[in-house]
Amino acid sequence: MTRERATAFVPGHVTGFFSAHPADSPALAGSRGAGLTLTDGVDVRVTAGQRPPEQHLNGEPAxxxxxxxxxxxxxxDGTVAxxxxxxxxxxxxVSGAAALGTALAANAVADAGRSENELVRIAHEAEVERGTGLGDVVAQARGGAPIRVExxxxxxxxxxxxPARARVEYVAFGERSTExxxxxDTxxxxxxxxxxxxxxxxxxxLSTLMDASRTFAEDADLLVPEVADAIEAVDGATDDGPGAAxxxxxxxxxxxxxxxxxxGYDPAVCHTHAAGARLVEP
Amino acid sequence: MTRERATAFVPGHVTGFFSAHPADSPALAGSRGAGLTLTDGVDVRVTAGQRPPEQHLNGEPAxxxxxxxxxxxxxxDGTVAxxxxxxxxxxxxVSGAAALGTALAANAVADAGRSENELVRIAHEAEVERGTGLGDVVAQARGGAPIRVExxxxxxxxxxxxPARARVEYVAFGERSTExxxxxDTxxxxxxxxxxxxxxxxxxxLSTLMDASRTFAEDADLLVPEVADAIEAVDGATDDGPGAAxxxxxxxxxxxxxxxxxxGYDPAVCHTHAAGARLVEP
Known part of the structure; x- marks a missing residue:
């Protein structure tokens, strides 16, 4: 029983802090850390049988x-939008979400008969092998505010x-290469x-997540000036709130x-996402 | 930072088949098996500080x-509705959902600082120790169509x-004691x-879940006549669908x-639940 197309939604995921754990086997490699999954996320639609298979990101070939x-x-074989x-x-x-959404939707289109854990593993391995991420996929599969314990x-x-939910605001100042x-040296x-x-x-x-994330960014020497300014501005504007990271x-x-x-920023606004990645109606 | 009340939603869960695995420690005891979590579920509201603490089930003392x-x-200390x-x-x-929803909502009300896994464990242990269930709590925490592997x-x-979603219909013919x-002898x-x-x-x-569940009910000698009749009627009405269990x-x-x-039945209608148990806005 195959079908023409299937769509998966995968929540976005911001990591507040992490440690890198390489391993020979990509299923064993990954990261420990924590973050938030977001109602702002990624829709991945897989359409079967188109030749040549194509990929599109927001309508552009990719x-x-x-x-x-x-x-x-x-x-x-399929086209992925x-x-x-x-x-x-x-x-x-986004790269982890694209991989995980492709796994869920392609499995449904082809009736490939994989379990959820197998599909998460396949997407995680692809991310690790390509060096585009270490912990997003497993977090996005869970939803909520995931802690990557191992x-x-x-x-x-x-x-x-x-076990909490929250409104989340964010501002992106530009790209940075995960690879x-x-x-x-990590x-x-x-x-x-x-x-x-x-x-x-x-x-x-959540308050500890934010505080530990700020300390991590400083200790790991990863803070960029625009983000440091914004964190300082949020601290100044909110007396004893959880701040920014x-x-x-x-x-x-x-x-x-x-x-x-x-x-005084003009942020995008979303919430923590209650569910993990899931198939949606086509 | 405590608050007056908190509410959790926990999906319903039907188990299609299971094996029982008792253990001295209730965290180790449980069941293996599989089923479906449902958008029809249980809302649990915990209100802090009322004396004497009370429980209500659908508005009646319980x-x-x-x-x-x-x-x-x-x-x-709190009243649980x-x-x-x-x-x-x-x-x-429903008993597992009440326990898990209480854990999530009480943790939020009292700002008790437990993690999701700790709250699931506490609810699971309570169910196992009271003999009211073995596998509902962990399944309800995950959502979807959970397979209890261990x-x-x-x-x-x-x-x-x-990794699938479905419309689910059900008819309940009366109570039965899990205990x-x-x-x-199981x-x-x-x-x-x-x-x-x-x-x-x-x-x-999903088709294999339904088929394996029907075989299990017969092999385990658990079928009751009304359910056996309904399963047969669904088989007769749908040529090669997944049938009933x-x-x-x-x-x-x-x-x-x-x-x-x-x-020809007049069933309740819901869907598989994409998320597991979660706090909701009060």
């Missing part, structure tokens, strides 16, 4: 390497979550990420509630 | 033992899912459940698509 790999692994209002290359996990795909990694940062970064994770696991609250890895600031609005 | 236990574990359109005691996991609470058990069935039942799980894991599709443990039949309508 090549997203992890998407190719997912189709190859599932043995599905990725639509998103999120900024690309700015730390929202790295890796389902069956290897382990997730928890902060470039991950290609450098020892100091990862040590800072482990400290942040210890803090959050001892106190799994930087999305890893992007030139992007995000805040809970009305933090960025209060500081 | 005592739900696992709910008491969850409040005790979290050290929260459980509202649901689902039939109670009919195999929809029994137990987060950190011990393991879940997967069927009474679980108190009997050896033959569990052997049948393990066979069904092997089938579904080899072919994680029995909700474990209740006198309830459920079908995908329009199976029960086509067979």
């Amino acid at each position: 090549t997203i390497a992890p998407v190719d790999d997912v189709l190859d692994t599932l043995g599905v 990725v639509e998103t209002d999120l900024p690309v290359g700015a730390g929202f996990g 790295p890796g795909a389902p069956g290897h990694g382990e997730l928890d979550g902060i 470039a940062v991950l290609a450098e 020892t100091a970064l990862s040590a800072a990420g482990e400290r942040a994770l210890d803090r959050l696991r001892a106190d799994p609250r 930087m999305a890893m890895l992007g030139r992007t600031v995000f805040a809970l509630g009305t933090g960025l609005s209060d500081a | 005592t739900i033992a696992p709910v008491d236990d969850v409040l005790d574990t979290l050290g929260v 459980v509202e649901t359109d689902l039939p109670v005691g009919a195999g929809f996991g 029994p137990g609470a987060p950190g011990h058990g393991e879940l997967d899912g069927i 009474a069935v679980l108190a009997e 050896t033959a039942l569990s052997a049948a459940g393990e066979r069904a799980l092997d089938r579904l894991r080899a072919d994680p599709r 029995m909700a474990m443990l209740g006198r309830t039949v459920f079908a995908l698509g329009t199976g029960l309508s086509d067979a």
